[in-house]
Amino acid sequence: MNAVVVAVLLMLVLSLLRVNIIIALMIGALAGGLTGGLGLGETVKAFTDGLGGNATVAVSYALLGAFAAALTKTGLPDAMVEASVKLIGKKEDSRKKALSKVLIVLIILIISCFSQNVVPVHIAFIPVLIPPLLKIFNELEMDRRLIACVMTFGLTAPYIVLPVGFGQIFQGMLRDNMASAGLKVPLSDIPYALIIPTAGMAVGLILAVIVFRKPKKYETKEIAGLSSSPYTKKSIAIALISIGVSLAVQLYLSQVLGVEGMIMGALAGLFTLFISGVMKRNEADKLITDGMILMAFIGFVMLVAAGFSNVLNKTGDVASLVKASTGLIGNSQSLGALLMLVVGLLITMGIGSSFATVPVITTIFVPLCAQLGFSPMATIAVIGAAAAVGDAGSPASDSTLGPTSGLSADGQHHHIWDTCVPTFIFYNIPLVIFGWIAALVL
Template sequence: MEWIVVVSVLVLTILSLLRVNVIIAIIAAALTAGLMAGLSVVESIETLVAGMGGQANTALSYILLGAFAVAISYTGITSILVNYLIRVLTGKKTMMVLAIAGVACLSQNLVPVHIAFIPILIPPLLKLFDSMKLDRRAVAAALTFGLKAPYVMIPAGFGLIFHGIIVDGMEQNGAGSITTGETALAMLIPGSGMIVGLLIAVFFTYRKDREAVPGAGGTEASFISPNSEKVAFNKKHMLTIVAIVAALVVQIVTGNLIAGALTGLVLMFLFIAVPFNRGDSIVTEGIGMMGTIAFVMLVASGYGNILTETGAVDALVEVTSGFLGDNKPLIAFVLLLVGLVVTIGIGSSFGTIPIIAALYVPICMAAGFSPLAIAALIGTAGALGDAGSPASDSTLGPTSGLNADGKHNHIWDTCVPTFIHFNIPLFIFGWVAAIIL
């Protein structure tokens, strides 16, 4: 039973590396886990479908955020940002990549649109990337960093949800009371590993010139191209900023992404920043931009349901905990390794933390880990599932923008680079945090 998770994730990884569609790969991995657990094909499929509701809230929020991002783009305010980047950073590859990482960071806390900005901001810059011979793998690393590091380290915006889930998971499993401020403190060390990984990717690994290869990514991704004409800042853009701020405030107050996205979208129409008669097309374009990613997350949630319902994850942790004794460094290392195997297959840090918390807390408390150390282990294990996973929105999002012209491969140009530069340092720094906290 304990080998089900390992074999299933290997199936997912191998199929993904062979460039099999990520949805097909997840379904194949899920069926593998179900069949190994003694379920029939039909039972496996039913369990998969039953678990898809686990990410329904997130999937709906992403679609609404996609519509919100399209509405923002319609006003032309993104064109101002794109034109500014082109004017100021043309010929400055390193600064371009770091600026993109900075913009991506804002999407997690200040402007809570998460990955919805990528298919709007990145495609207009692709020709510039090619003329500069900029390695798109560096851009993928920058985008993934911006999508992950802020919520890992800062308890605001998406980070407030992330750290809130850690707190809830620890309290529900008997680890005592802990605040989001304390979990943020615990995650500073693992988060610092991501900073190191970004700097290595930008200044060393992908610094050399690279020619984009037509057709490398297969089918072109659809995207919304902002107005290429020069746009001056006006009243409509100011009202758009007001809508963005309102969406952020509502999201923080309610802790609900759907409420925040709806607030921003409704205000865009009330302010007439976007004409009311454009409502259908705005929502349709938002679904077109984010629908695939939302569906991948739904299927990944179903996959996670099969792993948990069959008891495969519990069996894996029981076996690993049985021979660890009270050696804290070894326990932390093995738990993170188990977390990496489990979460990279599911691809959602937010979705896997409750599972990880239920498994980690009893083991860590028995071994005498401090609450901060337990928080660091749970948060790091969750974050490992986002970087490098074929099913993660933190990799699917960058690919959706970088592959708009069919020159960027999801696995080899996004997942592999982000796994190397973020999962490895996250693992090391998270392990150190668990030992010293």
């Protein structure tokens, strides 16, 4: 048995059985390492060595949680809730309630999409924006699975098809790795080749809206670290300035200096609130601690996911899985495209990153596509879709962990059943289908 298949399937089965995702990842890593011949000692070493792989993201989440908690002292969450309540109107006004739902979904979708390109902050907006809105979602009886699907679409579809922001990085990696494997394609061709796979995600989003449009009741709970505070025009102005400072620092570091900027961005926002006097010195320690607790679980999942991924890479079975799939294909383009997409799905579900999957699969898939007679455009579609396909539904991906971090702030949203299963059904399956279609028609 291939170690990747064993580890990923065991992790997914345990997760679906509601075993804590951290425990599921650890057991999956252990099973994968032993199956891959590493032995117990090497498996444990590979796992612990890999824990630091997502340390930056984990610390970023902790500080963003602290920043979100500190923002409550400005009264911004209460102002957001009050404005939303005015928008909703009377409870019995069903038409206005429905229009409010549509507007909120559209706003979250636009912000999520913009977080990949216009203001490329990725998941950084979620801990600040979503927890304060949970009361509004409850008031409108909105199914949080819909919000999870909307955010995951915004976090993944834009970078697949749009050559700006994170899309520029993803598509640049595709071009460079394909060139290294022997196929040079113009960067300008990549977005066109990936339109059909991305259309599959758009279809999935529409289906998710249809399926999750029915009302769902949640209990309104107080969220730790996000207590109510009175607000004034001055306090809201300070809150907006601190968010602006945080974004500016993050964008400068990531876009100009080319380094990860989320940690320093969150720190700059906290510092702005502190020097403004909104966050008092005697309150700062508790606020920051409460905010870190709010995001601690997601941070730990990211750390453990990095260890899981490192074990899979150390076994060498990631590459062998890709090579083994080539022996089953023969000369069938149809079967070849389907198997390449399924292999990409398994690898990305385990690694948790489509960006990390690109170099793994490209080396084998480029010559295989040439052998099967795929055109350059079809080859781009297969490899691009195969790399991206598992990102939306992986329990270890920040495209699912991000939405969960905001929606589970009050403990009423399950990472696997309420985020990963819906996003797998509505995005991963359509990506496989539409990626397969693209491979055959381009």
